[in-house]
Amino acid sequence: MDNRPIGIFDSGVGGLTVFSELIKALPNEDMIYLGDTKQFPYGNKSKDTIIELTKKNTEFLINKGVKAVVIACGTATSQALDSVYELYDVPVIGIIEPTVLSLNKEKPKTIGIMATTGTIRSKTWQLEIKKLMPDAEIISQACPLLAQMAEEGWTENDVARLTIKEYVKAFKSKPVEKLILGCTHYPLFKKLIEEELGTNTEIIDTGKKVGSYLETYLKETKRETVKKTKPVYEFYLTDMESQFLKVANNILQEEIQIKKAKIRI
Ligand code: DGL
Numbered sequence: 001m002d003n004r005p006i007g008i009f010d011s012g013v014g015g016l017t018v019f020s021e022l023i024k025a026l027p028n029e030d031m032i033y034l035g036d037t038k039q040f041p042y043g044n045k046s047k048d049t050i051i052e053l054t055k056k057n058t059e060f061l062i063n064k065g066v067k068a069v070v071i072a073c074g075t076a077t078s079q080a081l082d083s084v085y086e087l088y089d090v091p092v093i094g095i096i097e098p099t100v101l102s103l104n105k106e107k108p109k110t111i112g113i114m115a116t117t118g119t120i121r122s123k124t125w126q127l128e129i130k131k132l133m134p135d136a137e138i139i140s141q142a143c144p145l146l147a148q149m150a151e152e153g154w155t156e157n158d159v160a161r162l163t164i165k166e167y168v169k170a171f172k173s174k175p176v177e178k179l180i181l182g183c184t185h186y187p188l189f190k191k192l193i194e195e196e197l198g199t200n201t202e203i204i205d206t207g208k209k210v211g212s213y214l215e216t217y218l219k220e221t222k223r224e225t226v227k228k229t230k231p232v233y234e235f236y237l238t239d240m241e242s243q244f245l246k247v248a249n250n251i252l253q254e255e256i257q258i259k260k261a262k263i264r265i
């Protein structure tokens with residue numbers, strides 16, 4: 001038993017799509033969420049910068065006393081997880097491994113990936129999929145505009161609809177069995193993506209995969225929280241002047257309080 005909270009971070013609101021799955025899968029766990037809104041967006045930054053930001057965010061959460069850190073960001077997972085996961089004495093979990101392990105149970109023949117430019121450029125998803133499913137055909141699409149639109153709350157308007165139409169063209173000309181939303185902001189566009197692609201393509205939301213992976217992991221390592229009180233959720237941002245609160249209240253369907261995180265880069 002380990003009653004310490006779980007730490008989660010992303011560049012902004014995207015990680016809340018993971019957070020909302022984690023609180024379903026792990027209803028007893030306290031959580032601390034960090035949105036690095038000061039450095040948003042991560043998707044177009046260099047690998048070195050992403051590693052530096054990932055270290056700072058992970059250390060911020062470790063200093064808050066967490067028992068595990070979830071990198072709820074595809075860009076940071078794909079470019080920095082392998083540089084940080086052995087540095088700390090708490091486990092650091094990204095979104096790629098839980099998703100690929102779960103997909104491997106079904107061994108789809110065609111897999112699509114939508115993610116940020118940095119994630120697609122890193123080829124980490126492609127490499128991790130090929131290790132377990134060497135015959136899978138992978139089609140990837142960078143979607144540089146989507147995270148910005150999600151931060152503004154533009155996930156269901158006409159601009160979002162047209163932008164999604166453009167980005168999913170690749171998966172219309174070559175339909176895929178599974179489409180991984182490799183950036184945690186993208187589940188916010190799930191409805192529009194489904195409308196475009198129909199029901200033959202299963203949309204894979206990484207938050208759900210991370211939730212069940214972490215549930216098993218905490219059980220197996222006997223690190224689950226055992227207590228009867230309501231879980232406590234804390235939210236930190238590195239810059240308060242963002243739309244975060246509005247978008248977060250919409251995603252979580254409840255009013256949250258935000259604190260300022262002081263992280264020096
Ligand atoms: N939510 C992030 C991801 O999963 C970051 C998007 C961004 O900051 O560009 O990649």
